[in-house]
Amino acid sequence: MKYEEMEVEDNMSTVIQFVLLGFSDLLNLQGLLFGVFSIIYIIIFIGNSLIIIITTLDAALHKPMYFFLATFSSLEICYVSVTLPRILVNLWTQDRTISVLDCVAQMCFFLILGATECFLLVVMAYDCCVAICDPLHYPLIMTPKVCLQLAVGSWVSGIAVQIGQVRQIFPMHFCHSNEINHFFCDIPPILKLACGDTFARELSVYAVALFVAIPFMLILASYSKIISTVLRLPTARGQAKTFSTCSFHLLVVVLFFGSAAIAYSRPKSSHSAGTDCSLCSTP
Template identity: 55%
Template sequence: MAKENLSTMKEFILLGFSDFPMIQDILFGILLVMYINILIGNGLIIIITKCDAALHTPMYFFLGNFAFLEICYTSVTLPRMLSDLWTQNRNISLLACAAQLCFFLILAVTESLLLTVMAYDRYVAICKPLYYTLIMNHKVCVQLVVASWISGIPIMIGQTYQVFSLPFCNSNIINHIFCDMPPLMKLVCGNTYWNEVTAYSDALVFGFIPLLLIFYSYNRIFITIQKLPSVRGRSKAFSTCSSHLMVVGLFYGSSMIAYLQSKTGSLASAEKMLSLCYTIITPMFNPLIYSLRNKDVIVAMKKLFK
């Protein structure tokens, strides 16, 4: 009976943080505070980039879109975690699990592409300053943002369909905090070779290649910065890139470590904690990184609060 085919089942059971039964209330409080901080921090970034005329530039246009993306990205997983902790009802329907996975993958692709676009914007601003307003005009900026949002939609819908068309015959218990690809694939029986090939291909196109483009952009930026005659000019040029580099490091670093851990068969509790890094902690710290290291954002916030 343990190997009974469960492909016709109606729901999964998300174990979430059931490994820590004594601190469920504490976890709920911590995650709720984090979610509120994410909404307020990224919401403020959106408001100031829209309301302050001094921030109506391509860099802050992308930053406002990135802040909105972070709110959406977190809202796919965190409200469900809070609900599970509050009600102790860990059942999730097959359709809800598929929807969560699909939106999570689409928004993860969008984040990867938008980070690449932001790196390209810094490359043009520093390496080709005389052509910056011509290359990064408003129409191009809108096209780049729209492309970042929609490029992954058909591919990730197909990826989700592939996963949920497989038979789940090992169990219906997902030992994770949300419906993600690695824990779901552990429940699949049968040959998953082509599904894994497709997943790795998508990761290459939407993850590894954008990361290479980001590295290339910053390599050219650093070469250009080193050629600047004044120390002040080099410092100012680098300061405009350091915040973005920190965000890239947080997002790619935590997500790659988490997925490598899942492949090496590490403890499920370690996987859950690492997953929190790129789904919650990174979006929470992004507004702080951009505001504390950016004088224009600090000035705009002072104006807003006055």
């Protein structure tokens, strides 16, 4: 693979394009992997699109819970579309190069959508909490205007948190290698390519990770109140029925924050291709 570089003013060479190495060591399985990922992408796209269409057309589903579900489905389509189509192109064409500008754009959208999903999960936990713990006041609290404000606030918060993160990474020079040992442009594998001391950048990654822990704590607080309320219900059947309304959300929370904690809380030296690649498909 050709290593492309350019000279900068301080006589340091810097990369002008990267090479994504994901699955490059599985040459005999490229066709199979292309088929598997194509099916996964189609299922995600069609499944989430159906949720959006059904919740939009069915007047009985015009409720806060289904509004947030449709918003989450829209976000999920965008989230996987940032990475999966590029993976499919790489598998089909075997051309794994990506320009620095495209890499910046992919990382920016991936991080913004990930942070937005994080905040939206908090909103959905709050919605469940109000619905279960204070059902009489639920229509007064979760009005259409409030729901829209919470959804927009999730997007604004995600953009604000991650734009600064991307600006921390891409002023750096990448002069040792242009091979990203990952499926897409993400912070940990790119930091491994940077010249000089990256301690300050790694510290900023940890700072953002700690900030994202705040929404997780809010979700835990919401579920603590939900569990406390559910356990006070008189029958086991009523407890199971009430808690089942939040079970899918709880599963998504565990998968999302668990994979994010593993991916972004480890020091740069402990990242490996196998571990990073196993996390990329978890939203």
